[in-house]
Amino acid sequence: MSNHALASQSARTDFMRAAGSRKGILSWILSTDHKRIGILYMIAMGIFFAVGVLFGLLIRLELIAPGKTIMEAQTYNSVFTLHGIIMIFLFIIPGLPAVFGNFFLPILIGARDVSFPRLNLLSWWLFVAGGLMAIVSVFLPGGPADTGWTFYIPYSVRTSTNVIPALLAAFTLGFSSILTGINFVTTVHRLRAPGMTWFRMPLFIWSLYATGWVQVLATPIVGITLLLVVVERALGVGIFDPALGGDPILYQHLFWIYSHPAVYIMILPAMGLISEVIPVFARRTIFGYSFIAFSSIAIALLGSLVWAHHMFTVGMSDTAQWIFSLLTFLVSIPSAIKVFNWVSTLYKGSIELEPPMLFALAFIFQFSIGGFTGLMQGALALNMHLHDTSFIVAHFHYVMFGGTGFGIFAAMHYWFPKMFGKMYNKARANVSFILIFIGFNVLYFPLFIAGYMGMPRRYYDYLPEFQSLHFISTIGSWILVLGLIMMVANLLMGLRNGSRASSNPWGGTTLEWTIQSPPTVENFETIPVVATGPYDYSRYERGEHA
Template sequence: MSTHTSKVDNSVSYLEYQGKHKGLKAWIFSTDHKRIGLLYLVTMLFFFSIGVTFGFLMRLELLTPGKTIIDPQTYNSFFTLHGIIMIFLFIIPGLPAVFGNFFLPIMIGAKDVSFPRINLLSWWLFLLGGILAIVSVIMPGGAVDTGWTFYVPYSVRTGTNVWPALLAAFILGFSSILTGLNFVTTVHRLRAPGMSWFRLPLFIWSLYSTAWIQVLATPIIGITLLMVFFERVFGFGVFDPALGGDPVLYQHLFWIYSHPAVYIMILPAMGVISEIIPVFSRRTIFGYKFIAFSSIAIAFFGSLVWAHHMFTAGMSSPAMFIFSLLTFIVAIPSAIKVFNWVSTLYKGSIQTDPPLLYALAFIFLFAIGGFTGLIQGALSVNMHIHDTSFIVAHFHYVMFGGTGFGIFAALHYWFPKMFGRKYNLKTAKVGFWTLFVGFNVLYFPMFIMGWLGMPRRYYDYLPEFHIYHSISTYGSWILITGLIIMFTNLYIGYKRGAVTTEENPWGGETLEWQTMTPPPIENFDVIPEVTGDPYGYKQNDENETVKVKEAL
């Protein structure tokens, strides 16, 4: 059954494989899911660095009241571009497109995704959308200044380059849909023999749930942004109150996608954490089915809570009540995951390597972000903190503290497998702690000043907020230092780190650890036959523990 019929040389790694193209072309025209994953990684990190730069400059501007380095219009553009780049070009594609592409087929025991060429197309679209977003900054007319939400009527009236940014978001959405479509089909069709649904690694479950949201929610924002685009070009009037249109309807349509998109961002990160925790505590995951189904539950309920972004925009009381209630309900599956992770750690043989540190930081930061989310879900409190920097702090804790740290965890976890090199563990830990401290110093003061009434997106502020703003800006410097240490360490590891061909450096039980390091072009010599659960740690087996210790 597992006879090898293709003529591909499967003895070399995907990094050394020579196809019909050479050099750069061997990468940008490769349909190998692993190479596409790395293409995404490189482009995504490039956009991430731009997004970080915008964020850093914004923080610098807010160091003192009044003008510090940039004028208000530039500031408006900076927070818009920071949002667009970070959301559409870093957090959304971060885990599914990079690590999902690379590891989904390997973890289910497949040679590639179902539609390799569409996979490559999705990267090209991603690149095109990203370039368009960057070009909109330099084009005459001024960088887009609407905020990443493109709220009408301002987005129809402003003279800045809204249309390239809209088009960019549309194209990026299309790219995201293609990735989702590919993943759903791959998980349904290409599982290895014996890989039943409940033997899927939890990262796959989370990617699968994410893929469904990508497929179902993204078209809505596509058409909504397209309508704003047409509105600007032709003046259809569908969102223009002067012509009978309704701007609040725009907000509904926008959030029908953009709230589920929040779960597109966080779910894969939760999947990564579910992979890392059992490996570094040497225990079977606690509550496998609960974690698996909570991903589906989050995907489902997360699609029904969009209007909690609009509690002050004008809605009927019953609608507000229902959306508030549903918002609270989403917290349940998230909490289920956190409890299960903690239970897995309990009495485990914990190995505090960098991936686990990032995973633990994820749990801590995500808990803060999650709880403050509940605070905002309450209608009365929401009126008080709506559009304040409390919200900014909340979603940075969830998006950066959650998904961002999830991406870094994944990077540190799978790095040896992807590149066949080792990075310096000590430096990685130094980088982690700097990042963690910087993160909290940067974002925690925003909770306090938001609660005290500091509005978000404001260029200037009252003197009583000065202390919080300056602490926050100092935090940004620590955070950037942490990022530099982390990425430099990984880069040095990639260039000069010790070469390793060890298949399973961390002692993981999922399929990616049972193939060559780095993986060969078709992932496996023989398609594996799966016979057991994904996290079958024999933690009570004395020999097993010794073996694992020796391996480390």
């Protein structure tokens, strides 16, 4: 990008300041601009994340020593339930698709907006409504749900806490997710710029596309399941509740038919993000583009067929046991392919360890640990021992937090200058990364060991032999939270008084770096014509520096 082009572009009003037909907050919460909606999601999600972290911190504090530390058992049960609901439905699922997908999907394919901008705004409103319902359920008489985020029947039928409002909240959030999925799939099909063929799409788009299909196909199941729970409770038809002759295992199947694919809704976009970040900071094209693209599709397909690996101990038929075990092992292959290709992308690159790259490399390390410990639980004999222990807790935090969470942080630091036109303090970002990385591993690694030793999950109290591991873990939570506070503060300070960022501070080659920062309302003055793949770094190879 030449200086001349930059100067002429900065004259145009960016989307943050553009005068629309409405003023003030209405110009945001009624905006159909995909970028404003992305920022709205970011604000909502940031608030929910802070609450989720607070609950996590309280869980760890309670578990620093056996016996009661800071709260009663009933409170603890509600706190871990809310921690799960908030983190899964209000942070990890919308994290990358709704925030960064909304903001960057149209830009990365050379479009002015998504296919259905109003539907997009409706998705955000449904998200907020669902979030508010979850909050209201906490304060209604009866008290917050204490069932765990899985709502297993019959406990969820027997408890007097507010399970139905919590389920309705999840149902509403599900709809938000479905609409976003429909929007993204349609946008990718219909609004790609001229020359933006499928195999010239950035890999983040491939992963959002695969995610979109999973959102559309799997999420309705959770709606149907809720409807069945309502029918059961209102009309007394025995579906899940054994007291009415129902089958509690059926509930688990229906729950996981959605919730396992939901795990891929959570991780796939993060994988796509990592595939964007690594080439930029290695200044070379991605290794094995089509293998990474197809592995996203393979994960979406296979990932929809492994749900019952959450249920190996419930007493399924042998056939179900071995089929689900085998498929679970096979779904690890496309993930492994991605990891190998990412590492190979570093080979003969020209690597700069900027903050987004640090988060991306930590993603690879932690996601690998999460993946390998997932293999352990896929093995039937071993699953019998590990199921429902803190080993599982550690495993999914390595994937969901060490993976997706770090992916979200990488995205924050990577796209921050584009979204806001400013740069944060990199030295402080690096320090916060180090704290988060150390804190995360100190927090979750001991839980693998405790789990193997027989520490069950969702325990308010525990046997004395687990104390030292829990103590270390709690120390880790403090380091982690310190790092998180520092990271967020640094980004907010960058937002207020960061130095002006150029339109392409990292030297990226995808389309968002060709437009001004922050982008204008219409993104592109003229729709670009795409002639090369997304990661064309040949100018660096030739020794030219832009």
